[in-house]
Amino acid sequence: MRIGILGAGQLGRMLALAGMPLGQRFVLYDTTGSPSAGIGEVISDPERTRVEAFLDQVDLVTFEFEHLPLDLVEFIEARKPVLPGSRALAVCQHRGEEKALFDRLGIPTPxxxxxxxxxxxxxxxxxxxxxxxxxxxxxxxxxxxxxxxxxxxxxxxxxxxxxxxxxxxxxMVDFVREVSIIAVRGRDGEVRCYPMAENQHAEGILRYSLAPLPDLDSATQQRANDYIRSLLEALDYVGVLTLELFQTRDGRLLANEMAPRVHNSGHWTQDGAVTSQFENHLRAVAGLPLGDTAARFPSCMINMIGREGDPAALLSRSDVHLHRYDKGERPGRKLGHVNVVAEDHTALLKGVRECVAQLPDAPPVAFSFERD
Amino acid sequence: MRIGILGAGQLGRMLALAGMPLGQRFVLYDTTGSPSAGIGEVISDPERTRVEAFLDQVDLVTFEFEHLPLDLVEFIEARKPVLPGSRALAVCQHRGEEKALFDRLGIPTPxxxxxxxxxxxxxxxxxxxxxxxxxxxxxxxxxxxxxxxxxxxxxxxxxxxxxxxxxxxxxMVDFVREVSIIAVRGRDGEVRCYPMAENQHAEGILRYSLAPLPDLDSATQQRANDYIRSLLEALDYVGVLTLELFQTRDGRLLANEMAPRVHNSGHWTQDGAVTSQFENHLRAVAGLPLGDTAARFPSCMINMIGREGDPAALLSRSDVHLHRYDKGERPGRKLGHVNVVAEDHTALLKGVRECVAQLPDAPPVAFSFERD
CATH class of the missing domain: 3.30.1490.20 (ATP-grasp fold, A domain)
Incomplete structure (x- = not known):
């Protein structure tokens, strides 16, 4: 199966890396003029003169980036299957429509x-x-x-x-923490949810995601599962969807926003879950059975932003898996991530802090469940 | 780091897939005229007129295939680092020299x-x-x-x-089983060994590899570690080396042959070990710290030979990881493999047999430790 990906950044790169072992081939279509995926065939076409040539090479199309010209996606959708489709994209491109959908489905928001x-x-x-x-x-x-x-x-x-x-x-919600739920829906409507992650941001950029959460009751996970399932079904969605939420002091979950794609807060699944979010997205769009979303280990993703850590220092640790995006350093740019896995959360947090100490400009790790 | 790989089959493909997350780039150089890697930049050059152009694009060279023209490797070695080098290649290309080395190092053979x-x-x-x-x-x-x-x-x-x-x-040795030991040696001389695997062949082609072995005493593993370490050191070897052995009824290990590369009997490490053989080979040649070679799960690799199994049937199992090579079907051709992982050996063997039942032309699974 030949899969076209709209967007050619690190998410497209990691999708292709996950899909090749399934026998899938990838053509990445970039409209920004600065593709960085470095894998598969990349068509950089800011003038949008080569869309037909791109479509000739693929059986179906997905995307790694939601801020795509909607007319382009609709043009493609008239010619090849686009999964998830333009409807999900349109909703996610407009915060007003997104909130209206949350309201309609009874998903609480600020x-x-x-x-x-x-x-x-x-x-x-x-x-x-x-x-x-x-x-x-x-x-x-x-x-x-x-x-x-x-x-x-x-x-x-x-x-x-x-x-x-x-x-x-x-x-502005007085939240205890920011969390996200990632789920995948197959062509046959089957839904599988990953364990929720806690996300720590700095300057509006995700820095750390940890999952599963040591202090999460199953009722809260179930509530998040119900929310994202209702979104997946309302949009007749196929693929991976991400819902970011605030968890309040009294335990409520308030939807912040959603992303119709694999998500930075799900990168831990590459090394910490039975099936990664990337593989599950590709299984879904290709009509293959979904993979197990269970966590194998307590895991934490550490973003490398602006500058990378020394690979040799990171790789000297047996609890680290390194994922570089093969991009040049630039302030604020996502250059790669480290997944730390451990047998338990105590060992995990120790390992995370030791890694963070080796990374330039990494903010202190402060997960909510460590506070008294 | 730009790494050149001599050979462009499934081993080169899996090396590239493992190395890209480390930020490595790959150029695969094929002398057979039928490259199948489908990843990285592939130079198919049966006439050997583009060697210099290949070398201009890479920082160092490794190989996925040992039956390379030795003069070509020596030509390259005069221009770029080749790891492991032509000496290891020369020994592995000649069964007489290989046996002489085993003899010199006191490694028993038939x-x-x-x-x-x-x-x-x-x-x-x-x-x-x-x-x-x-x-x-x-x-x-x-x-x-x-x-x-x-x-x-x-x-x-x-x-x-x-x-x-x-x-x-x-x-012809009256062996109980065929086993292999895979180890990696870094540029600094550090050696790490994987748990030994039992290998089941049919018609001279590897069909199943299982590791770690449920009935292996630590002294035997240690003996195999000592053998492969002495080979690595004698050859001043950098990268992954594989040694195939016969285990006899009285527990002795007799060396059969070695392969100066990642090996089919180590594919289980992709999903069953902390660090795969592919990543460890690339860490070694790139001068990075070696990764942990410990097994995470009892694992079994099932080769898909000649014809593939139905991907949907295989992927419906949560204990399966699929690795397809994106090749056309042809009798006797290695088209992909399935790694089955499980919590214990009983569950593993059950899962393996259920998978094998779905694969065309797969011989019955018969590991030695299941016999009375």
Whole structure:
């Protein structure tokens, strides 16, 4: 089977690495002009003149990146199967539609308003109670296109700073932690969920994801499973879907946003789960049986951002698996990740801190379950 | 680091798949005219006119295949590091030199003679006592270039059948099982050994490899470790080396042959060991720290020969990892393998038999430790 991937970054790279052992071949189609996957056949086509040539080489199309031109995806969808389809993409590209879907399915979210002027932003901030976070309804990746209002009077400044015609304004949740649930749905409708991960961000960029969580009750995991299953079914989704949530002090889960693709918070599955999120996405889109999503080991993913750690120092540890993306160093750029696995969480956290000490610019590790 | 691989079959493919997450890039150089790796940049050059162009693209060279023209490897070695080097290759290309090395290092082998005529073959068969196995001293892969003499009088027929100028004649060992030991040696001389595997062949082709062995005493593993370590050190070897042995009824290990590369009997390490043989070979040649060679699970590799099993049926099992080579079906051709992993050997053997039942032309599984 020849699979086309829209996007040619590290997620496309890791999809191809996971799919080749299944006998799949990959053509990666890049519209950004800077593909970095370094695997499979890569078509870089910012002018979009070679879409047909790309489609001639593939049996079906998936994507590693949701900020794709919707007209391009619809054009492709008229010619080849796109899994997951343009509907999921359209919903995920618009925070307003995404929230409306959460509402419709009874998935709790932070309270929010849609606004289309600085005045409306100020009013929403007043109504919701500051602080609030304002985000452009479209685009937005890794913390870009967002602003925080500590006072309603900051509305104009934030509005101008973001520079979009419509924003979503949300109350800032007093959460205990940020978590994510990743699930995969097959062509036959079967759904499998991975154990939830706790995610630690810094400057809007994911730094650490740990799973399974040592302090998570099964009812909470089940609730997250129910939420993501309802999303998968509502969208008649095929492939891996990620739902980011806030967990509050009283144990509630509030949906933050979703990503219609394999996700950075699921990279731990490469070494810590029976079947990785990458392989499961490809099994799903190819119509193959889904793989076991159970965790094999307590695992933690450590992102290497901007600068990489010394590979020799990292590889001297038997609890480390290294995943480099073969990219040049640049501030804020995701260059690779380290998966640490261990027999128990105590050993895991010790190993994670020892690795982090070897990485440049890595923030202190502070998972919620370590606090008193 | 840009690594050149001589040979572009499934071993090169799996090396590249294992090395890309380490940030390595691969150029595969094929002299057969039928590369099948389907990954990295492949230079198919049966006329050997593009060696320099190949070398311009790589920092060092390794190989996935030992039946390479020695003059080609020496030519390359004068220009770029070749790891392991031409010396190991030369020894492994000649069964006489290989046996002489075993003898020099005190590694027991079946009794043998070198012969260069049908008459000498008959005399050797008489002296050693039939049955004996005769093999050409050079070439020979997966049972090709071999013959068995049940009577000394069959010498002429076997000699003509093999059609080489020099043969090695060996007593046929009354072995309990065929085993292999795989080890890796780093540039700094560090050696790590994998748990031994039991290998089941059919028609001269490996069908099943299982490791670790449930009935292996640690003294035997240690003896195998000592043998392969002495080979690695004698050859000042860097990378993965494989030594195939016979285990006799009285527990002795007799060296059969060695392969200066990753080996089919080590494919279980992809899913059953902390670090795969492929990653460890690349760590070694790249001068990186070696990875842990411990087994994580009882594991069994099942080769798919000639025809593949139904991927959907195989992937419906949670104990299976599928590794296809993206090759066309052809009798006797290695098309892929399945790794089965389990919590214990009972579950493993049950899973293996259930998988084998789904594979066309797979011989019955019969490991020695299951016999009474």
């Amino acid at each position: 309270e929010y308003r849609l606004v289309d002027s600085a005045e409306a932003l100020r009013d929403a901030a007043t109504e919701l109670g500051t602080p609030v976070v304002a985000k452009s309804v479209t685009e937005g990746y890794d913390g870009k296109g967002q602003g925080i209002l500590r006072q309603p009077e900051e509305a104009e400044q934030v509005w101008d700073g973001i520079g979009h015609t419509q924003l979503i304004v949300e109350t | 009794e043998y003679r070198l012969v260069d005529s049908a008459e000498a073959l008959r005399d050797a068969a008489t002296e050693l006592g039939t049955p004996v196995v005769a093999k050409s001293v050079t070439e020979g892969y997966d049972g090709k270039g071999q013959g068995i003499l049940r009577q000394p009088e069959e010498a002429e027929q076997v000699w003509d059948g093999i059609g080489h100028t020099q043969l090695i004649v060996e007593t």
